[in-house]
Amino acid sequence: LYHIAQRKEVSVASVLQSIPLNIQFRRALVGPRWDTWLHLVRRLMEINLSDANDTISWKLMGSGVFTVKSMYTDLINTGD
Template structure:
């Protein structure tokens, strides 16, 4: 979908901030492309954008901070 988007520089926030969605494609969106588009729109509707800066959180530890121990424990437990 990105490859056939008319204006690639437009942000997701700009597109989602308009009703109907303000996006145009260079080609017709039919068949599998239409299915992909609908899937993407459904997923994007669940996203709530805010002006709060992004943060990283390490899911393998309670504190949310990376540690070698948490990584090692996960590797041992998952058998990866």
């Protein structure tokens, strides 16, 4: 989708601030591209953007802090 977007420099916030979404593609979205677009839009609608500073949170720890042990444990448990 990024490759066929007309304006690649726009922010996610500027796209999401209007309905319909403020984005144009260089060609029509059909087939798998249309399905991918709908999936992305559904996921984006669940996100609330704010003016607060971004933070990084490690989802494998309740505290949100990265530890090597949590990463190692996850790798062992997922078999990767």
